[in-house]
Amino acid sequence: MLTSTGTLFIVATPIGNLQDMTPRALEVLADVGLIAAEDTRHSGRLLQHFGISTPTTACHDHNERDKSARLVERMLAGEDMALISDAGTPLISDPGYHLVRAAREAGVRVCPVPGPCALVAALSAAGLPSDRFAFEGFLPAKASGRRQRLQALASEPRTWMLYEAPHRLLECLEDMLDILGPDRQVVLARELTKTFETIRGAPVAELVEWVRADSDQQRGECVLVVEAMPPRDENEGLDPEAERILDLLLEELPVKQAAALAAKITGEKKNRLYQIALGKTAS
Structure with missing residues (x-):
């Protein structure tokens, strides 16, 4: 008899205000067979606050690679699991990447439960x-x-x-x-x-x-x-380092080649460098 695989739920939890916990997140955490938590003691207080008694297991930077295979085996056998971090959306500068990748590669359904993210x-x-x-x-x-x-x-x-x-x-x-x-x-x-x-x-x-x-x-x-870097005024002079590179290249190369290579090195626009280089060689 074939057993359907379980699901890995990626559950976002509050970043501070506990009222930001969604009803769906509460339902999933109460219904799964196991919760993989970054810090079981920290998450234990959250779960206790909401009256959730689902078992937890630690899944953090130091053990995730080794533990992922065992957790995936349990999901392949039909068990649903949830992944949570200490706060916010898992995997955003938090552990979980290796478990999610292993689950997806094994054919386990991965289901996000969106919520807070700093x-x-x-x-x-x-x-x-x-x-x-x-x-x-x-x-x-x-x-x-x-x-x-x-x-x-x-x-x-x-x-x-x-x-x-x-x-x-x-x-x-x-x-x-x-x-x-x-x-x-x-x-x-x-x-x-x-x-x-x-x-x-x-x-x-x-x-x-x-x-x-x-x-x-x-x-x-x-x-x-x-804030992003403000757009550069085309009438402004070149960045000093870009101008130094262009000058060095003009000593060895024709204008067109020097401008093209300087553009690759500095990220400046090729046409702008070409016009500046023409001015330099004409003077």
């Missing part, structure tokens, strides 16, 4: 363009790695977002000030849906001073939403 909540309230955006998760903890990533993001043409630990928030903002300049708009969304929720947008120089002056803003869960 990055979406922050973006919706930031007042920055949201038709296209990039999410960077957490930046590297070490200053050198963090600054390197910020350098790469400085020219991002979309609104971009990241999570930051409270004890690194001020350092991160100071690096943004140094790399992005004082006028880039940044929104700090802190402790979303909780008692001390704060959403503050300002030029990064102003935001740095505000956070530095109020230690309370360096606590809790933080999302940073950052």
